[in-house]
Amino acid sequence: MRRIAQRLAITTLPLTLLAASLSHASEISLPNTMAWTAYGTNSSGYAQAVALGNMLQSEYGTSVRVLPGDNDVSRMTPLKQGRVDLCACGISSYYGVEGVMMFAHEDWGPQPLRVITTSTASFGLSLAVAGDLEVKTPADLKGKRIAYIRGDDALNKGTEAYLAFGGLTWDDVERVDYPGYSRSFDGIIAGNVDASFTTTVTPPAQQLASSPRGISWPELDPNDTEGWERMKTVAPYFRPHEVTSGAGNVSSDNPVSSASYPYPIIVANSDIEDDVAYGLIKAMQDNYDQYKDSAPGAVGYALEYQDLQWVIPFHDAVVDYYKDIGVWTDKMQLHQEELVERQLLLLETWESFVSSAPSDEEDFKKAWMSVRANALTEAGFDPIFQ
Known part of the structure; x- marks a missing residue:
């Protein structure tokens, strides 16, 4: 077991104490306006984002503008640039966290994304x-x-x-x-x-x-x-x-x-404010009955459909919410810590790599994938993508 497991075994407190020390106020605090990106207007992901936005407007006075994007670049670039708060993305969000495929490019690299919530519905x-x-x-x-x-x-x-x-x-x-x-x-x-x-x-x-x-x-x-x-x-x-x-x-x-696997995967950058991240997940769970039938697949946001040990780390405030409602376990905490450690390692490795990376696009990608795999392997992680 890697060093993170050893640290966790030593420092983990009972969940009741963690919840007490990290719990947020019960009040939901959200901004007056938000901007999200989503799939195109004829997609179920867009329809779900609109349904969630309508709920937030109705219950909390938060106006949500949903920007449709026909491809991964148009959906994720505004999030990368900080022009939107969230992306109702597909599995490209995972590739972004890993810094592979289209993200193995000098304009991208590993993305510091964190999950707010996901939808897993009846389709496969x-x-x-x-x-x-x-x-x-x-x-x-x-x-x-x-x-x-x-x-x-x-x-x-x-x-x-x-x-x-x-x-x-x-x-x-x-x-x-x-x-x-x-x-x-x-x-x-x-x-x-x-x-x-x-x-x-x-x-x-x-x-x-x-x-x-x-x-x-x-x-x-x-x-x-x-x-x-x-x-x-x-x-x-x-x-x-x-x-x-x-x-x-x-x-x-x-x-x-x-x-x-989930679709959409609602992600934010890791630096989104804690109150906003906490308020969003709480609002989505507290008001589930209001929007679950408003768009195809929206039933998939129910708590029972959330995979709390998936492949992208949750936002820290979302973890706090799950602790507060009593569903977060030590095993989930260990998994979350491992994902965060992996993400930070990839970000640090990228920062070191780009300073002396090859200028040719193909050479750049090949070199990055090699450096990435070596760094992950040395830290005890599976590179997955070679």
Whole structure:
């Protein structure tokens, strides 16, 4: 066990004392105006952000302006520059914390993000497979034609994770490149490719389900320990999830054992004021019934759906809130401390690296990924991304 565990074992106080020493006033204190970024206006993430903003306006007089962004850059740049308070982001927020993919660039680097809250709803994130194939599990994808979306690291990483669950890699399938996500589903319908990564409720998945090929979703046995270990080695943000909403007659009466991760992931920079972070999470939990039916997927903000040992650290004031309501445990505290230590190490490593980094973009990325992996390994962390 690393030194952080040893420190925690020595210094951890009973949770009741921690809550008493760190608890905030019961009053919710929020600014008069806030600005958030979110996915595009036709997305469930945008609709949820608007629903949350309406609740804050109604209950606390806080006016929330939601700025839609069609890609990761347009959503995360305003947060990086301090022009917005929050981002209702996707899994790119995790890549930002890790400083990988689009963030392994001199204009970005590791981002000091902290989670306020997340939504995990009834849908899943999976490979949509043509229904005319005998694909029951990811292992059945061997030899099949799998879509690779150029320029979309998140989707391709999801595909790679599903292949890993089945003990496969890209070398075990036929990779078919597409310039965009929607085009890959056109390709499945046309018979040119067999599977593409998506959410189970997305319109392209519904279109595939209505086509002559139909649709199927690979089953992930929640008890397949080795399969889940392989999947999390590639993408540690996935969790087992019983999917009850999806194309192809997926419902509560016909669920699919699959995987998911939160969407949206509402993050702020680590230096957002404690009162604001605490006020937000308390307001969202205290007024859950007011907004839970106001947007698709908004039910996922319930306390029971919060993964308190996920892959991005919570804001310190959010941790205080969970302590105050009595759900925070010593195990969660250890996990939080480890995530914070990892984040600080990445930020320090980046600061040292950029002072003498190569000027060429490709050389820069290659050198950073090597330095990053070495620093994490030496500190006892898994680099995950190589």
